[in-house]
Amino acid sequence: MPKCDVLVVGGGPAGMAAAVTASQLGLSVEMIEQRRTLGGAFFRQPIEGVRPIPQRASVKARWHKLSADMSRAPVRIHYGCVFLGVDSDGFVLFEDRQVGEVVRCAARAVIIATGAIEKVHPIPGWDRPGVSTAGGLQVMMKETGQAPKGRILLAGNGPLLIAAAAQMAMVGNPPVAIVESGDPMRPGLTGLGLLVAPYLLVEAFGFLRAVYGAGVPWLRGARIEGIEAHAQGLQATVVRRNGERSAFVVDRVGLHEGIRSNDMGLPAIADASTSSPIVIRAGDCSEPLGALAAEADGALAARKVAALLGHGQSRGGEQALLGRLRQAQAVLAKLFAPTIAPLDVPDHTTLCRCEGRTIGDLKNLVAGADLKSGREVKHNGRFSMGSCQGRFCAANTAELMTRLRPGAPPVVASDLTGQRWPLRPVSIAALVAATKVKAPVD
Amino acid sequence: MPSSVIVAGAGIVGAALAYFLSARGIRVELFDEEAPAAQASGAADGAVSVASKRPGAMMTTALAGIALYRKLARDGVFADLFKPRSTFLVAASDAECEVLEAHCAALSGAGVRVTKIDRATVAEKFRVLSPDVGMAAEVHDEGHAIGYQIVHGLLRASGIAVRRREKVQRILVSSDGTCVKGVATAKGEYTADAVIIASGLGSADLLGLSGTLIPRKGQLLVTERAPALNGRMPGAMMSCRYLLSKGSQKGRPAPARGLALVVDPLRTGQFLIGGTREDHGDRRTNDLDAVSKILADAVALIPGLVDVRLLRCFAGARTAVVDGLPIIGRVGSFGNLFVATGFEGDGICLGPVSAESVVAMVCGEKPALNLDPFTPSRFPKLRIAA
Numbered sequence: 028m029p030k031c032d033v034l035v036v037g038g039g040p041a042g043m044a045a046a047v048t049a050s051q052l053g054l055s056v057e058m059i060e061q062r063r064t065l066g067g068a069f070f071r072q073p074i075e076g077v078r079p080i081p082q083r084a085s086v087k088a089r090w091h092k093l094s095a096d097m098s099r100a101p102v103r104i105h106y107g108c109v110f111l112g113v114d115s116d117g118f119v120l121f122e123d124r125q126v127g128e129v130v131r132c133a134a135r136a137v138i139i140a141t142g143a144i145e146k147v148h149p150i151p152g153w154d155r156p157g158v159s160t161a162g163g164l165q166v167m168m169k170e171t172g173q174a175p176k177g178r179i180l181l182a183g184n185g186p187l188l189i190a191a192a193a194q195m196a197m198v199g200n201p202p203v204a205i206v207e208s209g210d211p212m213r214p215g216l217t218g219l220g221l222l223v224a225p226y227l228l229v230e231a232f233g234f235l236r237a238v239y240g241a242g243v244p245w246l247r248g249a250r251i252e253g254i255e256a257h258a259q260g261l262q263a264t265v266v267r268r269n270g271e272r273s274a275f276v277v278d279r280v281g282l283h284e285g286i287r288s289n290d291m292g293l294p295a296i297a298d299a300s301t302s303s304p305i306v307i308r309a310g311d312c313s314e315p316l317g318a319l320a321a322e323a324d325g326a327l328a329a330r331k332v333a334a335l336l337g338h339g340q341s342r343g344g345e346q347a348l349l350g351r352l353r354q355a356q357a358v359l360a361k362l363f364a365p366t367i368a369p370l371d372v373p374d375h376t377t378l379c380r381c382e383g384r385t386i387g388d389l390k391n392l393v394a395g396a397d398l399k400s401g402r403e404v405k406h407n408g409r410f411s412m413g414s415c416q417g418r419f420c421a422a423n424t425a426e427l428m429t430r431l432r433p434g435a436p437p438v439v440a441s442d443l444t445g446q447r448w449p450l451r452p453v454s455i456a457a458l459v460a461a462t463k464v465k466a467p468v469d
Numbered sequence: 470m471p472s473s474v475i476v477a478g479a480g481i482v483g484a485a486l487a488y489f490l491s492a493r494g495i496r497v498e499l500f501d502e503e504a505p506a507a508q509a510s511g512a513a514d515g516a517v518s519v520a521s522k523r524p525g526a527m528m529t530t531a532l533a534g535i536a537l538y539r540k541l542a543r544d545g546v547f548a549d550l551f552k553p554r555s556t557f558l559v560a561a562s563d564a565e566c567e568v569l570e571a572h573c574a575a576l577s578g579a580g581v582r583v584t585k586i587d588r589a590t591v592a593e594k595f596r597v598l599s600p601d602v603g604m605a606a607e608v609h610d611e612g613h614a615i616g617y618q619i620v621h622g623l624l625r626a627s628g629i630a631v632r633r634r635e636k637v638q639r640i641l642v643s644s645d646g647t648c649v650k651g652v653a654t655a656k657g658e659y660t661a662d663a664v665i666i667a668s669g670l671g672s673a674d675l676l677g678l679s680g681t682l683i684p685r686k687g688q689l690l691v692t693e694r695a696p697a698l699n700g701r702m703p704g705a706m707m708s709c710r711y712l713l714s715k716g717s718q719k720g721r722p723a724p725a726r727g728l729a730l731v732v733d734p735l736r737t738g739q740f741l742i743g744g745t746r747e748d749h750g751d752r753r754t755n756d757l758d759a760v761s762k763i764l765a766d767a768v769a770l771i772p773g774l775v776d777v778r779l780l781r782c783f784a785g786a787r788t789a790v791v792d793g794l795p796i797i798g799r800v801g802s803f804g805n806l807f808v809a810t811g812f813e814g815d816g817i818c819l820g821p822v823s824a825e826s827v828v829a830m831v832c833g834e835k836p837a838l839n840l841d842p843f844t845p846s847r848f849p850k851l852r853i854a855a
Contacts, residue, residue, distance in 0.1 A: 115754030131757055397630040400504040406511065406617040414693055414780060448755065452693055452778040459768055459775070461761045 028462065029103075031057045033332055034119050034134035036110045039067020040318045041310020042140035043097050044325030049138070050100040052333040052341060057132065059108040059121050065097065066090070067142055068166050069318035077172040080198050083233070085226070093322065105130075112448025113137065113294040117303050122453050129453065129461040136305035136332045139293055140325060143286040143311035147183075149386060149423055150370075152254030153282060154377045157261050161281035165191040174200035177278025180263050182206035182251040185285045185363050186231065189245075193237035201241035203277055206265050209363035210247040227355055248366040254280055268367045286315045291418050292444045300335045307331060320352040378427070379420040381413020386427065393428055398435050401425060401442025410443060414452050417444040470832045471495060471662030471805070475652050477637035477675065478668030480510035481616055481816050482809050484623040485824030486665055488546070491627040493832065498659055499629055500652070501668075502636035506617035508669055509816060512785025513616040514689060514731055514743040516705065517818045520556040520608040521712060524575040526794065526842035531815070532579065533838055534822040538612060541821070546626045550618050552736055555704035556608045557586075558712075559598065559770060565709040566603045572712055573606050582609040597701045599770055613705065613733055616817050623821070640664060640675055640806065640853045649806045649853070663805040663831050667824075669788040672810045676800065677854045682811060684786035686747040688759050691781045694738035698773045702734040706770060725749065728759075730766045732774070740774070742767050746814070752786035789813040797823050797843040799830065801852060807831060808845055 035046045038060035050056045064072040070090045073079045111120040111129065118131035145160040147153060161181050168174060174195045179202045181188045192202050238245065248268035255262045260278045267273075289312050297306040307313075309328035310321030323345040330341050374387030392408045393399060401424075404410060410424040411417030417424075421440040428438040474490050476483045479501035487497045501507065517538050519531040541547040560569040576583045586605040591598060595605070624631060632654075639653040641660070651660035666672050673679045708730040726747045733741040745759050760782055768775045790796060790811035800806040809827050812819050823843075826836030845851050 115751055115756045116758070118757060120757055129757065129761070395630075397624070398633065400507075400633065402511075403504055403506070403617070403621065406506070407621045414778075416780075447753075447782060449779060449782065452780050455692070455764050455768065455777055455779055456775045458757075458761050458779060459765045461757055 029057055029105075029130065029132040031055045031132070031134050032336060033057075033136045033138060033329070034059065034132050035102075035138045035140060037067065037140040037142060037312075038062075038065035038104065039140060039142050039310065039321065040069060040093065041142070041312075041321035041325035041328070042067070042138070043093050044322040045138045045140060045309050045329045046102045047093075047096045047100045048326040048329035049332060050102055052329060052338050054329075054333060054336065054338060056100070056102045057105065057134070058102055059105045059110060061107065061109045063106050065094065065104070067318075068162065069321075071166050071169040073172050074170055077170070080168050080172055080194060083230070089319075089322075109451055109453070110139075110141070111453055112292070112450050113304065113306065114448060119304065120448055122449075122451075122457050127454065127457050127460060129457045131461065134304050135336055136307070137294075138307055138309050138325070138328050138332060139312060140309045140321070140328075141289045141293070141312040142321075143315045144289045144418065146284040146287055146422070147282045147419070148284050149372060149376050149378050150251060150253055151373060151376050152261070154380045155254055155256070155261065157278060158254055158280045158282065161188055161191045161283035162286070164279070164281045165194060168194055168198060172198070174198040175279055176200070178203050178260070178276070179279045179281060180204055180206065180251075180275050180277045181281045181283070182263070182265070183283040183285075184208045184365060185283060186359060187283050187286075189231070189234045189238060191281065191283075192243055193234035196237045196241035196243065201238070201243045202281075203275055204244040204246055205238070206249045206251050207245060207247045207363075208250050208365040208367050210366045211362045212247060213366065227359070250367055250370055251280070251282070252370055266367070266370060286311065287422065288312045288315050289418075291421060291440065292416055292446055292450050294448075295446055298331070298335065300337075305332060305335050314353075316349070316352050316356050320349055323348045323352075378424060379410045379413060381415050381419075382409040384408060384410055389424060389427060390431060393431055398432065401428065401438045402445070404428060404438075405443040416450065473498070473661040474663045474665060474831060475637075475659060475661040476500070476665045476667060477652065478666065478671065478810075479505040479620070479624070479631050480508060480667065480669055481506070481620050481623075481820035482667040482812070482824050484620040484627075485821040486667060486809070486828060487627045487629055488623040489825050489828040490831075491629060493828070497627065497629050498632065498661065500632045500635050500637050500654060502634070502671060504633045505624060505631055506620040509785045509787050510616040510620055510820075512687070512689065512783050513817050514687075514733065514741060514814070515613050515615045515817050516556070516731065516733070517551065517612040517614050518556050518608070518705070519576065519579075519581055520558055520611060520707060522815070523793075524579060526839070527815070528575070528579045528581075530822065530838060531818050532581070534818040535611060537822045537825065538614060546622055547614065547619065550622050551612050551614045553610070553612045556611050557595075557704050557706050558606045558608065558709055559602050559706055560604050560709040561601055562603070568712055569604060569606055569709050572709075576608065583607065584609070595703070597698065597771055597773060598706070599772055601769070607704070611704075613735070614817060619817065619821070636671070637666075637668065637675065640666075642803075642853060647802070648804050663807065665807040665809060665827060665831065666800075667809045669810055670786060672788070672808060675854055676808060677850055677852045678796075678848070681791055681848050681850070683748075683789045683791065684752060685789040685813060686745065686750050686752050686784060686786050687743065687814065688745045688747075688755050688763070688782065688784045689741065689743040690760060690763060690779055691783075692740040692742070692774070693778045693780045695740065695777045696738035698771075698777065699734040699738045699740065701773075702732070702771075705731055705733040707731045708766065708770060726759075728762060728766065730763065730770065732767055732771055739780070740777070751784075753784055755782040755784050787813045787816075792847070795819065795823065795843050796845050796848070796851075797827060797840050798845050800845050803853075805831075806853070
């Protein structure tokens with residue numbers, strides 16, 4: 028059984044920074060990463076033999092520094108391992124998919140750095156083949172070095188759409204259009220304080236130049252109403268602020284409504300010096316502020332754990348940087364605030380993909396004066412009961428429940444998902460293969 | 470007949486009480502510290518079964534319980550919520566075969582339809598089972614129901630709005646001390662013609678039953694959908710070690726942490742695999758040792774499970790009673806205070822039928838069940854807590 032001071036879950040920027048800092052502070056560190064390479068989504072590495080897509084020099088430099096620091100740090104990395112949670116005996120559990128065994132790790136502290144997931148709002152057809160997240164397309168480009176094939180429409184909200192479109196243009200297949208519910212070019216936005224993070228302006232300018240250079244229409248103040256099957260692929264209907272509708276026939280649609288912490292079902296934070304194990308979260312899974320903030324937060328998490336484990340207090344410049352990045356995110360949120368009201372979503376729209384449950388099913392279940400809890404809605408509507416464990420539908424279900432019952436206590440995603448292991452479906456063979464430590468159950 | 474009744478606890482017993490009371494036109498106020506099916510009823514194995522019951526009162530009550538499920542399934546309240554199926558008791562070792570033989574005789578004696586299946590027939594007809602199985606017995610006419618779905622169905626049919634997150638803190642006694650007049654919660658006092666306590670472990674504080682009601686933890690597992698394997702399972706498979714662990718056989722004490730293996734094929738194509746009976750441990754959490762051991766035993770019985778993935782683990786605390794029987798009936802000399810709790814692992818099967826009889830009692834009728842073995846008066850300490 029692995030034993031260490033700190034087990035870091037996830038090898039993205041937050042996890043790598045946490046591992047490097049923790050080992051610099053004298054702690055023994057192990058890391059689990061579900062893929063075969065480090066980097067997370069932001070620094071996703073191309074598969075072997077593939078030329079990476081062009082990236083800005085500053086991003087390359089950060090990756091080189093982080094991976095060099097990591098390779099110097101005495102951190103044992105378990106690749107191909109999926110985090111399952113912390114069991115009631117305080118062991119950290121993960122499934123080693125290369126060996127086919129569930130492993131328990133006796134760690135004094137766990138730093139969870141599982142990153143972010145993209146938000147997707149339910150619209151008719153969001154669950155059709157050919158529809159994915161925009162960030163998913165972006166990561167695929169980083170892995171394969173190629174643009175996704177065919178005609179692509181990007182739709183939703185936020186700066187990631189522009190970044191993805193720019194990268195697609197750079198590798199030779201710009202999207203057909205970008206549908207954006209906000210309007211960052213609308214008048215009256217000066218004085219928002221964009222100068223709080225000058226690098227954002229530089230980055231944005233570069234992306235916009237690539238997008239405009241490729242002639243990609245940026246439809247602002249617009250939303251996608253639905254996606255239907257079409258003889259030549261998928262037909263997406265777009266509604267403008269003035270009510271005007273237009274249709275795009277494409278091969279793929281990339282949806283994106285911003286990011287949120289990938290924290291579904293994670294073990295509760297336990298950050299007292301007496302906690303066994305200490306559990307803290309770092310990076311986007313704690314607060315979704317992006318990769319640069321994730322690195323700072325990872326280092327900060329390591330300092331916190333070191334202090335809790337009696338390895339002394341230490342300070343870096345992380346707090347100040349995080350403060351600036353938090354401000355920058357707030358500015359971006361204002362800049363991209365939707366300028367078109369949400370559209371009516373028909374009852375037949377899928378809400379939970381795994382269990383095939385619709386918005387109408389939820390409405391029926393929560394109608395009336397009996398104010399059911401999130402857990403009751405999960406149990407009796409089967410929302411979040413499927414194999415994704417609520418990763419795709421719990422937040423949307425909670426939001427819709429709250430909206431449908433004005434005046435009732437708000438519902439949050441964790442009311443549906445709870446906190447328990449396994450976080451992901453896990454092979455029974457691997458569980459049977461786990462070594463036992465206690466007296467057998469009679 | 471009372472015109473209003475307060476029920477404390479929205480588990481399967483409380484929900485069934487609300488259903489049978491509402492059906493008689495009686496106004497019901499149903500309180501729960503959390504929400505319906507938040508405790509044992511929401512973390513149960515769902516067996517509507519007589520197969521593992523001890524001969525005597527528990528066996529006869531279970532038979533009535535199964536009959537009620539069939540009736541409510543026909544009436545529509547439990548439509549699509551009750552899956553009729555057999556339970557197969559499976560014995561591996563000689564010792565288990567011996568226990569099974571004795572148990573089959575007891576079941577037959579109580580009027581249960583049981584078919585014994587020898588080793589050769591098991592090997593020929595039940596290929597899903599391990600070749601190590603020595604004998605099996607099919608207990609016919611049983612079924613499966615998921616606790617939280619039953620609670621939901623009962624509440625929906627009763628048409629009431631549950632008072633969630635509102636714990637009954639005290640029972641209010643009339644000034645002359647002869648009857649109860651209602652209950653108090655953090656939000657205020659409520660009055661009714663009768664009060665029924667069905668709050669599981671929470672009943673201990675209200676009725677001075679600490680030490681009499683004991684939490685007994687259970688851990689349960691649910692797999693992903695595996696329709697092919699599921700379709701080959703003719704019913705629930707229950708290891709005969711269940712009989713030993715549950716203390717169904719006299720003279721064998723239950724271990725502090727026992728495993729009673731049941732694999733139930735669900736309608737969804739998933740499998741429900743249970744479970745432990747533990748005297749210690751956090752009631753809401755699972756440990757790898759227990760999960761791994763349950764699955765190892767499950768795979769030993771049904772080898773095909775090794776290729777399936779585990780989707781969820783959960784745990785709960787059953788409300789056990791020191792003498793192994795539930796507590797159902799009128800409390801002390803109070804004419805209008807009742808209790809129905811302590812079903813341990815049998816609440817899904819016994820809860821609704823017991824509630825039906827308690828409601829008859831509340832209405833001054835003779836209950837259909839013989840509730841004498843479960844009378845609260847066997848615990849002299851039982852009283853309204855100050």
